[in-house]
Amino acid sequence: MKTKKEIDGKKISFSYLTGPKADLVLREIDFYANRGELVAVLGRNGCGKSTLARHFNALLPLQQGELTVGGIDVRNQEEIWRLRRLCGMVFQNPDNQFVSSVLEEDIAFGLENYETPEEQIPEKTEAALRLVGLDGMGKRAPHTLSGGQKQRAALAGVLALDPSVLIFDEATAMLDPDGRREVLAVIRRLHREAGKTIIMITHYAEEAVEADRIVLMEKGRIAASGTPREVLADQKLLSGLGLAPPFPVKMYYDLLSAGIQLERCPLTTEELVEELCRLN
Amino acid sequence: MSRMPAGQYIPGRSPVHRLDARIKICGFLILLAAVIGAGSWAGYLWVILALAAILRISGLPLRPVLEPFLRLWTFFLVIFLMNALFFDGQGGIWSWWIFHLSAEGVRRGFSVVVHVALALVLGNLLTCTTAPMELMEALKVFLRPLKLIRVPVDDVAMILSVAVQFVPTLLEEADTVKKAQIARGARFESKKLTEKAASFIPLVVPVFIAAFRRADELALAMEARGYRGKRKSPKRKSACLQAPDITALAVCAAVFAVQFLLIHI
Numbered sequence: 001m002k003t004k005k006e007i008d009g010k011k012i013s014f015s016y017l018t019g020p021k022a023d024l025v026l027r028e029i030d031f032y033a034n035r036g037e038l039v040a041v042l043g044r045n046g047c048g049k050s051t052l053a054r055h056f057n058a059l060l061p062l063q064q065g066e067l068t069v070g071g072i073d074v075r076n077q078e079e080i081w082r083l084r085r086l087c088g089m090v091f092q093n094p095d096n097q098f099v100s101s102v103l104e105e106d107i108a109f110g111l112e113n114y115e116t117p118e119e120q121i122p123e124k125t126e127a128a129l130r131l132v133g134l135d136g137m138g139k140r141a142p143h144t145l146s147g148g149q150k151q152r153a154a155l156a157g158v159l160a161l162d163p164s165v166l167i168f169d170e171a172t173a174m175l176d177p178d179g180r181r182e183v184l185a186v187i188r189r190l191h192r193e194a195g196k197t198i199i200m201i202t203h204y205a206e207e208a209v210e211a212d213r214i215v216l217m218e219k220g221r222i223a224a225s226g227t228p229r230e231v232l233a234d235q236k237l238l239s240g241l242g243l244a245p246p247f248p249v250k251m252y253y254d255l256l257s258a259g260i261q262l263e264r265c266p267l268t269t270e271e272l273v274e275e276l277c278r279l280n
Numbered sequence: 281m282s283r284m285p286a287g288q289y290i291p292g293r294s295p296v297h298r299l300d301a302r303i304k305i306c307g308f309l310i311l312l313a314a315v316i317g318a319g320s321w322a323g324y325l326w327v328i329l330a331l332a333a334i335l336r337i338s339g340l341p342l343r344p345v346l347e348p349f350l351r352l353w354t355f356f357l358v359i360f361l362m363n364a365l366f367f368d369g370q371g372g373i374w375s376w377w378i379f380h381l382s383a384e385g386v387r388r389g390f391s392v393v394v395h396v397a398l399a400l401v402l403g404n405l406l407t408c409t410t411a412p413m414e415l416m417e418a419l420k421v422f423l424r425p426l427k428l429i430r431v432p433v434d435d436v437a438m439i440l441s442v443a444v445q446f447v448p449t450l451l452e453e454a455d456t457v458k459k460a461q462i463a464r465g466a467r468f469e470s471k472k473l474t475e476k477a478a479s480f481i482p483l484v485v486p487v488f489i490a491a492f493r494r495a496d497e498l499a500l501a502m503e504a505r506g507y508r509g510k511r512k513s514p515k516r517k518s519a520c521l522q523a524p525d526i527t528a529l530a531v532c533a534a535v536f537a538v539q540f541l542l543i544h545i
Binding site: 158 | 444
């Protein structure tokens with residue numbers, strides 16, 4: 001049942017500056033994510049995606065509006081550490097997330113911050129590494145890993161705390177195609193098998209195809225929201241926001257302008273192949 | 281993937297790796313005293329043998345331990361020449377203008393170079409066999425008395441640990457910036473010291489800016505993982521020292537004692 005709201009925000013506004021001339025980075029945003037839902041937040045650079053995400057674990061203070069995550073009011077300073085344990089965050093650059101030059105020590109960092117009993121730490125560390133497919137690599141130094149492995153190791157550091165909400169703040173933006181595939185595969189697994197609520201901040205429309213819901217942002221506002229088919233198949237909407245549609249969608253519209261009508265707008269390469277086969 | 285920089289922790293299960301980090305720091309200080317005290321051929325040979333034995337037992341590859349010495353060979357050469365050519369001592373061999381080559385100067389130059397090189401190797405043996413977090417925990421134990429005068433010992437230890445972790449990243453960053461600037465015509469290979477120093481200024485500025493940006497992002501990532509300054513990390517090793525720890529400390533003390541005898545005989 002994906003009905004209970006894990007993240008529930010109303011009329012969120014935020015500005016990095018103060019005073020009457022301060023520009024609002026977020027403008028009265030209503031945002032929610034149901035428990036176990038994968039929500040992709042799409043938008044151009046500077047549209048406020050990361051700023052919004054940093055409100056979910058109180059890395060930025062809520063200036064206006066209401067926001068609860070897992071039932072915790074993000075303004076409640078007494079609950080802030082429980083909130084951060086509940087809501088893990090993976091950042092863009094994996095190199096800037098490691099605090100130790102040994103992986104298992106880095107993963108233990110969060111556990112130690114939450115005073116996990118010493119005897120449980122090795123077990124939880126190994127379990128986190130296993131979840132991201134890096135079992136047996138706990139003794140490695142982060143700088144000896146590939147980009148994708150580094151990002152998965154950073155994710156292991158977050159997963160060790162067993163958060164129910166995971167925020168990926170453009171976590172694939174600095175990775176090569178292989179690295180992106182590796183990280184996306186782990187995200188999919190965490191969503192489907194572990195039932196985590198996932199907020200994926202990205203500016204790649206292809207990455208949002210498998211989301212349950214897509215939220216499009218522009219200039220600090222939500223420009224559109226809906227299922228991937230509703231949002232990504234609307235080429236006019238995407239190009240209006242300066243976003244490139246996924247390749248199959250572009251192909252669909254190119255074929256349409258050449259007078260070839262497919263039965264439905266495909267979102268993935270598999271769907272495109274299926275639709276093209278139907279033409280015969 | 282990048283090459284492992286010198287002095288970086290190399291995981292292993294050797295007896296040296298398994299020693300308590302507190303004992304390793306004490307042993308390091310005792311052996312450092314033995315290195316500094318060495319003043320004769322027998323003394324040098326004795327500490328070199330001791331370090332070679334530790335290297336053998338630790339099972340470490342030679343390269344990361346000896347690399348700083350090889351990388352800094354120009355520095356060592358300058359130190360040697362400064363002592364050899366400017367020391368105004370007995371046994372003059374050759375003299376020209378302001379330069380006076382003397383047997384005593386050569387001896388002093390050699391002595392300084394050997395002392396610094398052995399101290400570097402010793403330091404590398406410590407950092408290559410001890411995980412940074414273990415070192416941090418041990419440092420915290422030694423710094424604990426400073427809490428009495430309100431020194432934030434936990435924070436200092438955390439800063440040291442993060443600094444160690446950032447070394448390879450910043451080296452990589454510096455290399456990238458350097459290559460980018462070489463591609464745009466910058467020259468770093470000038471033989472003149474002043475030109476060489478000037479050419480590094482455009483390299484230092486972007487690396488510093490990048491370091492601050494990284495520090496900002498790391499601070500956010502640490503906060504997101506529950507870091508709140510007052511961190512109570514569990515002790516990684518038993519508070520009680522084990523038999524191998526005591527033995528190792530005794531061996532270090534014995535090395536120092538022999539060096540002491542060599543100095544005074």
